[in-house]
Amino acid sequence: xxxxxxxxxxxxxxxxxxxxxxxxxxxxxxxxxxxxxxxxxxxxxxxxxxxxxxxxxxxxxxxxxxxxxxxxxxxxxxxxxxxxxxxxxxxxxxxxxxxxxxxxxxxxxxxxxxxxxxxxxxxxxxxxxxxxxxxxxxxxxxxxxxxxxxxxxxxxxxxxxxxxxxxxxxxxxxxxxxxxxxxxxxxxxxxxxxxxxxxxxxxxxxxxxxxxxxxxxxxxxxxxxxxxxxxxxxxxxxxxxxxxxxxxxxxxxxxxxxxxxxxxxxxxxxxxxxxxxxxxxxxxxxxxx
Amino acid sequence: xxxxxxxxxxxxxxxxxxxxxxxxxxxxxxxxxxxxxxxxxxxxxxxxxxxxxxxxxxxxxxxxxxxxxxxxxxxxxxxxxxxxxxxxxxxxxxxxxxxxxxxxxxxxxxxxxxxxxxxxxxxxxxxxxxxxxxxxxxxxxxxxxxxxxxxxxxxxxxxxxxxxxxxxxxxxxxxxxxxxxxxxxxxxxxxxxxxxxxxxxxxxxxxxxxxxxxxxxxxxxxxxxxxxxxxxxxxxxxxxxxxxxxxxxxxx
Numbered sequence: 001x002x003x004x005x006x007x008x009x010x011x012x013x014x015x016x017x018x019x020x021x022x023x024x025x026x027x028x029x030x031x032x033x034x035x036x037x038x039x040x041x042x043x044x045x046x047x048x049x050x051x052x053x054x055x056x057x058x059x060x061x062x063x064x065x066x067x068x069x070x071x072x073x074x075x076x077x078x079x080x081x082x083x084x085x086x087x088x089x090x091x092x093x094x095x096x097x098x099x100x101x102x103x104x105x106x107x108x109x110x111x112x113x114x115x116x117x118x119x120x121x122x123x124x125x126x127x128x129x130x131x132x133x134x135x136x137x138x139x140x141x142x143x144x145x146x147x148x149x150x151x152x153x154x155x156x157x158x159x160x161x162x163x164x165x166x167x168x169x170x171x172x173x174x175x176x177x178x179x180x181x182x183x184x185x186x187x188x189x190x191x192x193x194x195x196x197x198x199x200x201x202x203x204x205x206x207x208x209x210x211x212x213x214x215x216x217x218x219x220x221x222x223x224x225x226x227x228x229x230x231x232x233x234x235x236x237x238x239x240x241x242x243x244x245x246x247x248x249x250x251x252x253x254x255x256x257x258x259x260x261x262x263x264x265x266x267x268x269x270x271x272x273x274x275x276x277x278x279x280x281x282x283x284x285x286x287x288x289x
Numbered sequence: 290x291x292x293x294x295x296x297x298x299x300x301x302x303x304x305x306x307x308x309x310x311x312x313x314x315x316x317x318x319x320x321x322x323x324x325x326x327x328x329x330x331x332x333x334x335x336x337x338x339x340x341x342x343x344x345x346x347x348x349x350x351x352x353x354x355x356x357x358x359x360x361x362x363x364x365x366x367x368x369x370x371x372x373x374x375x376x377x378x379x380x381x382x383x384x385x386x387x388x389x390x391x392x393x394x395x396x397x398x399x400x401x402x403x404x405x406x407x408x409x410x411x412x413x414x415x416x417x418x419x420x421x422x423x424x425x426x427x428x429x430x431x432x433x434x435x436x437x438x439x440x441x442x443x444x445x446x447x448x449x450x451x452x453x454x455x456x457x458x459x460x461x462x463x464x465x466x467x468x469x470x471x472x473x474x475x476x477x478x479x480x481x482x483x484x485x486x487x488x489x490x491x492x493x494x495x496x497x498x499x500x501x502x503x504x505x506x507x508x509x510x511x512x513x514x515x516x517x518x519x520x521x522x523x524x525x526x527x528x529x530x531x532x533x534x535x536x537x538x539x540x541x
Contacts, residue, residue, distance in 0.1 A: 046327055
């Protein structure tokens with residue numbers, strides 16, 4: 001990868017055009033929106049709500065199914081950066097079916113979406129499921145496999161260790177935090193799905209802690225995601241132990257796709273100023289433990 | 290922003306399938322901008338703005354059915370105004386639209402009139418019963434109407450009405466209507482692409498440029514934040530006029 005700043009899963013990655021645009025805008029890698037075995041329209045609106053310090057969403061895993069997605073990956077690859085397919089399923093068999101049905105530069109297993117019945121965090125909150133699904137996918141593909149973890153558990157490190165036992169090449173932390181917003185005029189939950197996941201600046205400190213704990217315990221790389229909007233955010237999460245960072249909610253800022261370049265360049269300038277290599281920054285904070 | 294609760298203060302039955310809802314809120318919109326409209330318990334859908342405090346809704350599905358069931362005094366949750374609207378420029382402009390696409394054009398035309406611009410309007414409808422905002426357009430300039438069945442004005446599509454206008458004499462052309470109609474008009478105004486602004490309709494989920502469901506192939510333009518008004522030269526050699534995607538991302 002040219003630079004450690006990637007597009008996070010679930011953001012803009014529905015089409016090849018968006019993936020390619022992210023890559024051409026300076027993303028070192030791009031992760032697709034999660035793809036499953038069958039087309040899904042997703043939850044009813046509102047699917048997003050802006051809240052204090054971030055964004056609440058319950059998209060509901062809309063996707064055209066892996067059977068209609070290879071073309072999007074191929075178009076995404078024209079951007080020149082690796083395309084990682086985020087995939088979901090109800091168990092090992094569905095994960096394997098989707099992984100075997102797609103030619104991608106890597107897979108990110110969505111074991112952490114907090115708002116879809118039978119998928120994501122509903123199975124990914126159990127270490128035994130994480131291990132079994134990771135092992136099944138690893139046994140069926142030859143490209144790197146990352147596991148995206150949910151922070152909505154007592155011990156995310158246990159999930160990370162399970163992914164590592166299953167043969168994962170890396171873990172991605174964190175997915176959104178379970179959250180909710182209520183319309184005070186009517187008393188109704190605002191999201192069509194009632195519940196959703198919180199992303200954005202509010203969750204960055206949680207992500208920093210999760211990445212730190214995971215990086216201390218695991219031998220495989222940790223990819224940091226959660227509230228990264230500036231190069232300082234990226235540096236912080238890398239210092240916690242992340243080998244790379246993903247950007248999601250911040251794409252909604254006015255600078256749009258320009259955010260990849262501004263984070264990557266800011267990070268590069270910082271490293272120049274400190275006369276450091278990126279590798280030296282990874283996990284720097286652990287020196288003070 | 291969270292959806293802001295707005296109370297309906299007036300409902301106008303414009304045609305059999307279009308109603309205007311006026312609210313106790315001034316949106317202060319740029320014409321062409323849209324609102325995300327939350328019908329509580331049903332869905333949230335994008336709607337273009339037809340008055341400073343109003344939207345005009347065409348009955349097309351479940352969400353709009355629910356809007357039609359509302360009465361004065363009921364409320365909706367509104368986010369917006371969102372997106373980039375039309376940019377008024379030049380002295381002599383043409384508004385071109387069809388069906389409920391006339392709604393934002395009426396608001397735009399009134400803003401243009403206030404600036405002293407010379408305005409011509411070309412509107413296409415299925416039949417005379419579907420005519421929308423005729424008086425608003427007649428008040429601001431010349432109006433050419435076409436109907437598919439010939440029950441009013443010129444018989445044929447809106448593009449048929451283009452033959453009685455000379456597009457080249459306009460400084461700017463503003464379009465909002467069914468996509469085939471807009472693509473047809475753009476195709477008949479070759480060389481003017483940088484002077485045509487078109488309001489594009491795509492499936493919006495987030496309305497803030499992050500979900501990607503409204504992105505246009507192959508450029509990846511996010512219609513919800515970079516549009517919905519897009520200059521026609523940016524639509525050349527894209528999916529525009531050929532296909533769009535549904536909620537799952539499947540092309541249709």
